Amino acid sequence: MTATPETKHVLIVGGGFAGLGCALELARSGGRVRVTLIDRHNYHQFQPLFYQLATSQLSVNDVSFSLRRICCDKKNIDIKLAEVAKVDPQTRSVHTKEDENYQGDYLVVAAGSQANFFRIPGADANTFPLYSLTDAERLRSRILALFEDTDRDPKLAEQGSLNFVIVGAGPTGTEMAGGLADMIHTTVSAEYADLAVTAARVYIVERGGTLLAPFSQRAHEYASKVLQRDGVQLRLNSSVTEVHPGHVVLGDGSIIKTRCVIWGAGLMAAPIANTAGLPTGRGGRIQVEPDLTVAGFPGVYALGDCANIAGPDGKALPQLGSVALQSGKWAAKNILADIEGKPRRAFHYLDKGIMAMIGRNAAVAEVGENRHELNGAVAYAMWLGVHLALLTTLQVKVETFVEWIWDYFLQERGPQLLDRSDAARIDWYGDGTDDKATAAIAAATAAK
Ligand SMILES: Cc1cc2nc3c(=O)[nH]c(=O)nc-3n(C[C@H](O)[C@H](O)[C@H](O)COP(=O)(O)OP(=O)(O)OC[C@H]3O[C@@H](n4cnc5c(N)ncnc54)[C@H](O)[C@@H]3O)c2cc1C
Structure with missing residues (x-):
């Protein structure tokens, strides 16, 4: 221009x-x-679908889009990486x-x-947040690495290799828990013949008393019922107080052994x-x-x-x-x-409602400013439709739709790529003494 x-x-x-x-x-x-x-980044990120990338349901191309490509026909936009x-x-x-x-x-x-780690010792160093494309890819690699390592050496389950701890039960944590439980019940059960999949546990630890706090009481109850049906263990009114490479400590002093802590607790x-x-x-x-x-x-x-x-x-x-x-x-x-020298106007947010996916055929939606409540298959279909409509290009909409149909009817996940070796490498035999949480906790104890 x-x-x-x-x-x-x-x-x-x-x-x-x-x-x-x-x-x-x-x-x-x-x-x-x-x-x-x-x-x-040279791409626009679609964060609402990151949990599907992390659980191998969608691929990188479905959740990130080239900024130059989006803007290439806009002659007055100049992109700078x-x-x-x-x-x-x-x-x-x-x-x-x-x-x-x-x-x-x-x-x-x-x-x-x-991510806001609220200064919880070890949270920064030992958890997987879900706020960028890299975060989602790293988490996918960690999840797959845990199944692969335990498949080779089943004794690792005693060290919590199949325990997944999600911190925070807002929409991010709840969707992640549902996606992970689905993945365990479908792909992992079908593809890892020798793995004791029944030993896998997904925990949600939430400081408040409910899942999906911004939603209605009915949605809280529905989400709890669906997740518990799918084997997710709910630790409500409970907080994570320390995160170590091999375990988390809860407020009551109890410990969950784990090598995968997913952070959805704050921004x-x-x-x-x-x-x-x-x-x-x-x-x-x-x-x-x-x-x-x-x-x-x-x-x-x-x-x-x-x-x-x-x-x-x-x-x-x-x-x-x-x-x-x-x-x-x-x-x-x-x-x-x-x-143009005209007055600026105060922002008016048009609230079309909120929705969250919980699992196969299960979602909650509160539509419009009056929050008309829906759940189950109708909300599930609505969630898919709304997210599909928000995706950037027709090509991505079609590809994503095909991935969802494939997953739904054939129960086969998309790309199960273990491509982030930094996240996949687990020090199973280290004693964890060099980790930041241990050092911070030791310092706090010494100061008392
Ligand atoms: C896992 C997850 C699930 C979600 N699900 C939903 C949902 O279902 N529905 C919903 O409505 N919302 C959802 N959200 C929230 C929604 O994604 C965010 O509110 C939205 O992305 C915020 O848009 P934004 O443009 O403010 O920031 P972002 O989308 O985060 O974009 C910020 C951009 O700034 C760039 N940037 C940052 N710092 C710099 C820098 N120093 N230099 C150059 N560039 C920089 C980043 O690379 C990024 O591209 C979800 C969020 C997450 C993390």
């Missing part, structure tokens, strides 16, 4: 739902703006790890979330949200005004998971793909209004 002196430059950090949504909306503005979209190290909101500029500077008339911070804003000198609140998220700008920093917007966006009741909206996408599109409209 040919930029004129009137063309404004919008700099966006993050090509997730929020940043990409903003860029694509701005792309429709004709020649009024040019956009530079910076992301540390770079990691932003520093944000200067006063000058609306960023400095990257690759030692480059970018400056815009507008700066949009949409850098998403990272906080991406690091650059905290180092930018912008006002932050809960979870280190950037405080935004109703129009998604940041007070005191003209031309700066914060969106999606890395922003605290107030809902109609004044409480922060949840970290959801729908909130991120809608906030991205809304910010684009406000930027265009600003350029």
Whole structure:
């Protein structure tokens, strides 16, 4: 595109739902703006389906999409593969790890979330979070490695090789538990003839008293019933207090031996949200005004998971793909209004409801602002339909649909690739004395 002196430059950090949504909306503005979209990955990630990648149901191509390909026909979007190290909101500029500077008339911070380990000793070093494509691939390799190692040496089951511990029973933890239980009952049972699959245990440890806290009581009960039917052990009102390479310690002092702890217990804003000198609140998220700008920093917007966006009741909206996408599109409209000298409008979130997958033929959905409740096969079909519709290209929609049909009718999983050797290598015979949790716990004990 040919930029004129009137063309404004919008700099966006993050090509997730929020940043990409903003860029694509701005792309429709004709020649009024040019956009530079910076992301540390050359792909957009579809986090809601990560648990299906981790449980070998979908492949990498189904949950990540080339940013250049998505934007290739948008002549006013320039993609830059770079990691932003520093944000200067006063000058609306960023400095990257690759030692480059970018400056815009507008700066949009949409850098998403990272895992929050709440300083639990060992959680950072010894758990598998599920917030990036790499996380999901590493977890898949660890799960497959555990089955392979135990198949070769069944005695490893005594060391907890077939125990999977999921920390947190929100949508991420619950979907992961259901996906893992399904995988154990279908593919693993069919493909590992010598493995004592019945010894496999999936645990969910949750500090609160229910699964799927944002959902209704009926959904809590339904999810508990389905997961328990599928053999998942629920440890509610219980917290993980230490994570070691070979076991976790719970609040009551009990121990679960395991080599696979999956972290779904909390989120906080991406690091650059905290180092930018912008006002932050809960979870280190950037405080935004109703129009998604940041007070005191003209031309700066914060969106999606890395922003605290107030809902109609004044409480922060949840970290959801729908909130991120809608906030991205809304910010684009406000930027265009600003350029035209028109007033910016306060963000209004259109709440279409929430849903979570629990297992084969089992999901919960609460539809619309009035939260019409559905569960079972109808909610399951709705979940598949909604997620299919959200996928980026027709090719990916078709491929994903085929993978789901294949899995549903033939009970055969997609790619079972053990391709991350760092996550697959397990030190079965080490004593764990060099791990960070042991050191931190020893230091805390010595200080008493
Ligand atoms: C496992 C899981 C399941 C989920 N399931 C659902 C669901 O079913 N329904 C739902 O609505 N929501 C779900 N969510 C939440 C939803 O995915 C998020 O709310 C949404 O992705 C947030 O979008 P975002 O654009 O704010 O951030 P993200 O999608 O995280 O995008 C942030 C982008 O910023 C980039 N970035 C970060 N830091 C830098 C940097 N320093 N330099 C350059 N680039 C950077 C990242 O690479 C990333 O591409 C789920 C989330 C997870 C993790």
